[in-house]
Ligand SMILES: Nc1nc2c([nH]c(=O)n2[C@H]2C[C@H](O)[C@@H](COP(=O)(O)OP(=O)(O)OP(=O)(O)O)O2)c(=O)[nH]1
């Protein structure tokens with residue numbers, strides 16, 4: 001039997017001034033998974049596996065520092081998703097990262113971009129992420 005991989009995932013949203021909020025749609029920062037890894041070539045919310053000696057919040061902070069060089073200052077639990085890809089089972093612990101220090105920048109040579117929610121619906125994302133988009137849509 002395959003073990004479920006526990007993953008901390010960060011939905012990083014743009015930090016806008018009040019003025020900008022009135023004019024522009026909120027944006028989300030994603031990176032593209034390298035081709036050779038599981039779910040390769042798809043766009044993902046940054047994050048990674050929770051290690052044995054840490055909490056999910058610690059894993060989120062560590063992964064976002066390693067992968068996109070930001071310091072998480074505040075985050076809210078958004079949704080927990082169990083998904084079986086056939087070759088791998090994952091449990092995604094998804095957080096909305098609503099306050100952070102630094103400018104998100106991919107540290108592992110991946111493509112990176114900011115997307116509006118409407119644009120996210122057009123992207124090639126891992127199947128498990130459908131539930132994340134539904135949650136973001138219902139929150140707006
Ligand atoms: N980070 C992230 N992982 C996702 C998303 N959606 C989704 O199904 N996954 C899956 C793909 C992978 O099987 C797993 C994440 O594991 P990973 O291999 O990237 O973990 P990691 O960053 O710790 O990397 P590593 O230790 O393997 O180098 O979760 C998502 O939006 N973000």
Ligand SMILES: [Mg+2]
Nearest residue numbers: 046047048049
């Ligand atoms: Mg990762």
